[in-house]
Amino acid sequence: MSTIHTPDTLEEALGLLDKLEDTMVYGGGTAIQILIKQGILFTDHFIDIGAIPGLRDITPTPDGVTVGPLVSLRQMERDTRIVSASALAASTYAKVANPRVRNTASVGGNIAHGDYRLDPPTALMVLDATVQLSSIRGTRDVYAREFFVDFQVTEVQPDEMITGIHIPRQPADAAGAFVKYSSLAENDWPCASAAVLAVPGEFTELRIGLGALAPTTRYVAFDIEPDMSDQDVIDAALDIASTAIDPIEDIRGGVAYKARLGRVAVEDGVRAVMKELNHV
Numbered sequence: 650m651s652t653i654h655t656p657d658t659l660e661e662a663l664g665l666l667d668k669l670e671d672t673m674v675y676g677g678g679t680a681i682q683i684l685i686k687q688g689i690l691f692t693d694h695f696i697d698i699g700a701i702p703g704l705r706d707i708t709p710t711p712d713g714v715t716v717g718p719l720v721s722l723r724q725m726e727r728d729t730r731i732v733s734a735s736a737l738a739a740s741t742y743a744k745v746a747n748p749r750v751r752n753t754a755s756v757g758g759n760i761a762h763g764d765y766r767l768d769p770p771t772a773l774m775v776l777d778a779t780v781q782l783s784s785i786r787g788t789r790d791v792y793a794r795e796f797f798v799d800f801q802v803t804e805v806q807p808d809e810m811i812t813g814i815h816i817p818r819q820p821a822d823a824a825g826a827f828v829k830y831s832s833l834a835e836n837d838w839p840c841a842s843a844a845v846l847a848v849p850g851e852f853t854e855l856r857i858g859l860g861a862l863a864p865t866t867r868y869v870a871f872d873i874e875p876d877m878s879d880q881d882v883i884d885a886a887l888d889i890a891s892t893a894i895d896p897i898e899d900i901r902g903g904v905a906y907k908a909r910l911g912r913v914a915v916e917d918g919v920r921a922v923m924k925e926l927n928h929v
């Protein structure tokens with residue numbers, strides 16, 4: 650039997666995380682409830698952070714937007730402060746599951762879940778987003794690119810919780826696309842996904858986040874040389890993505906099928922951003 654704690658302040662929550670063994674932060678509960686029903690999640694203590702002020706805030710900053718961990722995926726999809734900071738982030742959150750899940754699930758719980766198939770991490774990686782982790786030891790910011798360590802392993806330590814995610818503003822001249830392919834139903838978990846962002850500069854940087862294609866979310870990037878044709882860019886993207894694609898078999902597909910679909914997702918994403926760049 651688990652004990653549910655309902656701290657009123659962040660300090661109280663961090664104190665509980667420090668003091669108690671075998672604790673889990675309770676966000677939206679969509680993942681936790683399923684794992685409990687499946688009989689595979691046992692923990693002594695849940696820390697329900699729902700009463701702590703400020704954790705649902707969406708705060709525009711000079712360089713982007715910072716969101717509290719309890720902001721829902723549905724808000725990420727629809728809130729104008731998110732949409733104006735990053736169309737790619739908003740459109741990626743819009744592709745998670747269905748409205749019922751998106752209304753309940755939180756941004757903090759989503760990334761802390763650490764599942765290799767999650768959609769939002771692919772976009773957070775290419776957008777240079779950072780995750781704020783807090784404990785009684787202090788606060789640290791971790792790049793989304795470094796947050797996902799291995800299969801079901803993230804940077805969150807047992808005494809830490811996610812207290813915010815910062816998404817830098819998507820450059821106005823950047824082009825982004827999120828492509829997701831599911832094999833069982835349209836709004837099911839993906840068997841391959843790719844977020845692609847082209848960021849013009851001295852050289853245009855092409856960034857790719859890969860979902861469901863390895864034991865954890867993966868990131869690759871390269872500079873587009875001025876003399877590269879669109880097909881050259883697609884070929885280079887497929888080459889570099891291939892170094893990161895290392896699928897695990899699950900009910901949504903075998904290794905070869907997912908690897909093939911991953912290449913299709915990358916190609917479709919790169920085609921979409923090149924088309925957008927060429928029309929600016």
Ligand SMILES: Cc1cc2nc3c(=O)[nH]c(=O)nc-3n(C[C@H](O)[C@H](O)[C@H](O)COP(=O)(O)OP(=O)(O)OC[C@H]3O[C@@H](n4cnc5c(N)ncnc54)[C@H](O)[C@@H]3O)c2cc1C
Nearest residue numbers: 674676677678679680681746755757758759761767768811
């Ligand atoms: C039917 C269904 C379909 C789905 N399809 C998709 C999909 O297509 N794409 C996709 O990306 N996701 C999908 N999901 C997963 C969904 O995105 C996650 O269940 C959800 O994002 C988890 O968020 P939550 O707030 O409910 O987390 P919770 O269930 O509350 O927690 C999940 C984990 O995160 C930890 N946690 C929660 N908040 C914090 C915090 N602030 N700090 C530290 N740790 C924390 C918990 O301790 C737990 O380990 C699907 C889920 C369901 C139920």
